[in-house]
Amino acid sequence: MIPELFEKMCAGYIRPSPEYERSIARGLVASDSAHELLTIDMHVRPNDRSAKPLLKRRSLSLLCVVAVLGGVPVWQAAALSRHKALPLPHPGAQLRAGLDVVRLNEQCESCHNEEAREWRGSKHQQAYQDPIFQAALELEPLPFCRGCHAPEAPAEVGDSEVPFRTQQQRDLGVGCVTCHVQVGQIVGPRSLLSQSHPTLGDARLSTAAACAGCHEFEFPKRQRVPMQSTLSEHAASPLADVSCQNCHMPVVEDGASDQPKQHRSHRFEVDDQLLRSALSVSAERAPNRAVSVTLTVTGAGHAVPTGDLFRRLEVRARSSGGALASPVGLERRFELVPSETGSERRQTGDERLVADGSPQTVWLPFGADVANDTLHVEVVYQRMSEGLAARLGVASDTNQQVIAEVLLPPLCAIKEP
DSSP: OOOGGGHHHHTTOOOOOHHHHHHHHTTSSOGGGGGGOOOOOTTSOTTOTTSOOEEEETTEEEEOOOOEETTEEHHHHHHTSOOTTOOOOOSSOOOOTTOOHHHHHHHHHHHOHHHHHHHTTSTTTTTTTOHHHHHHHHHSOOHHHHHHHSTTSOTTSOSSSOOHHHHHHHHTOSOHHHHHEETTEEEESSOBOOSSOOBEEOGGGGSTHHHHHHHEEOOSSOOSSOSEEHHHHHHTSTTTTSOHHHHHSOEEEOSSOSSOOEEEOOOOOOOHHHHHHTEEEEEEEETTTEEEEEEEEOSOSSOBSOSSTTOEEEEEEEETTSOBOOOEEESEEEEEEEETTEEEEEEEEEOSBOSSSOOEEEEEEOSSOOTTSOEEEEEEEESSOHHHHHHHTOOHHHHEEEEEEEEEOOGGGSOOO
8 A cells, every 4th residue: 555645646646846946945955956946735624625737837837637557646756867966965854845744754764674674773864863963962952963963853942841753763873764765755866766756866875975974075164174074185195986884784685575685775874894994904013012004995986084073083002011002193183263153163284094095104102122022003983982971971982993913022032034
């Protein structure tokens, strides 16, 4: 049976959506290409006799009799013909023309079982509920932050006495509807005709462009560098021709089907294996009781780490005798400067690993003689510094994980050739 939320579409009442017209005025859709988009007005009641079942374009109206060819209404085929003017996923409340996004997302989950199972508990689904984000939001409760982490909820609603429905919208995080419903159209990387609903093909959803809205953006007050620059980093890397989806949405087989099919994973994971494959790490003893560690980005198409401005790598070394070398942090560095709203962060440096194939070497000095000790070198991926984690109440095992290790034997165990 066709889901109830799509009955209005299947009734054939197709009109230019008022939300779409408003999106032109807001600059989310280019007005000079607006005539190329067919939009569906989801408000029209199936039994509303006052509404004429018309298929309309801007400056062009065609009388449409909803005929069925092979079980598929012909207007579905027409609705798949254009996508040029559709917006891509972006921060802030999406254009839903009054749709109940919570219920619509449940409809998506009820049919697309494998993708829904992967999405539940993913970093996208947990974008708003994530305890680290919640701790940071408590310190800086900005609508700007909620725009990416709760794009289906009105960002201007404060965090006290939140209406239940708004909370449900927030808890969706980045949902099915965030990427797959745009201005009243159900979209995917390719066009599909089905009895349930038409899918409008937009090839950009298979490229970095689909990720850009939430993974590259400016500070609330523009600076000389973006707040996040993952897409620019990717474009400048040797892997620029490899899509984000290739690593972060790999092709997997349906697990619950008698006739296995393939789809792109919706876990959106950055797991231990992926982190470990991003770098090549080597180490050697250096003069003056130090260790030299060389790191190269070999398996990632962006800086390591990328994304949130507090993510960092920490390079550590310890000896079998208990001595600790001074650690080195590879991160973006900021200073707080006065502003009209109190203070703002401004970047003063960036020591992260660049994804251009060039090695970066750091030195870790010991304060004691470790010539006869085994040395254990490790590279630790951290969501934030240990000091900030302690301030936010984030446990160490939640905040960090080891992604590379090197063992150096004692000098006395190294035989002369």
